[in-house]
Amino acid sequence: MQARGMEQGASRVGDAYTRLKAEILSNRLLPGFQATEPEIAERLGMSRTPVREALIRLQAEGLVELVPRRGARILPVSAADMNDIYEILTALEPHAAAELALRRPDAQVLAPLEEATSDMEAALEKPDLDAWAAADDRFHRTLLELHGNDRLTAIASTLFDQAHRARMVTLRMRDMPHRSTAEHREILGALRRGDAEGVRRLFRDHRERAARELLHILERMGLPQF
Incomplete structure (x- = not known):
């Protein structure tokens, strides 16, 4: 009892x-x-x-x-918080992706990332930005799970959650995320080839560009916190 x-x-x-x-x-x-x-x-x-x-x-x-x-x-999330969060993610995620590429994962292992990328592409066709954001989030979380370091996954997941509100507020203030979706497809291709340095570079560039875009919108809005 x-x-x-x-x-x-x-x-x-x-x-x-x-x-x-x-x-x-x-x-x-x-x-x-x-x-x-x-x-x-x-x-x-x-x-x-x-x-x-x-x-x-x-x-x-x-x-x-x-x-x-x-x-x-x-708690609010400020532009300074977002800058810090993206700086950490830019260090962690490319490393995890490169480590995963070194294992030369097969199609079965990468199937969840393929599904998330395809869902992002399908969401753009509708268009459905909420579905796109969910698939984007799933891609990033799944990649860390495939990497297999539970502590790294826990740290990054907490950062994803803290940043989520600001990302959703600004989602419809950006251009349609065709470029971001294409970058996910390129990252997936590098993983398939086992190109560790290529996927590291692609992932770092992806995060740095996303950070610049988001912080520019926050500054333009003139609202320091969410």
Whole structure:
């Protein structure tokens, strides 16, 4: 009975965490939003205990700040934050991609990346930018999973989450992402060839260009935080 109760408690915490994170990443809970634990629990229709545990997890991921006696505040992402995040990703992801290329992965291993790239191309045909962004995110997360370093994946995934809100706000302020999609196709081709240095260069150039484009939009908007 005790084990069953622990499992149910963990499930409730997981549910609260998943729902709150989705609210934050979708900007339904906007940066700067602040509420007490009882207010958040009421919003979710849950008890306070799993909500508190979920908020602690989200604080560790840099998405919320727990304020004594005031509950939780959704943290903003500034242009400076985005610059730092992209600098780190530009160091981590090309390395992971090059390491994966050295293993000369076959078509079966690369199938999830092929699917994500094809989904990006299909989304542009519609066009459906939300579907494109989901496929783009899936490509990057899957590549790190294929690399197989769990700590690197955890670090990069946290950065992806922190950057997601700003990326979604600016998604429709950019040109249609044909170039970005083509770059993913080129990266996939280099992985197939086992071209470690080629994929490292392509991935670095991809991240650097994306960072310049995003930061330019943030500066043009004149809104320092999201």
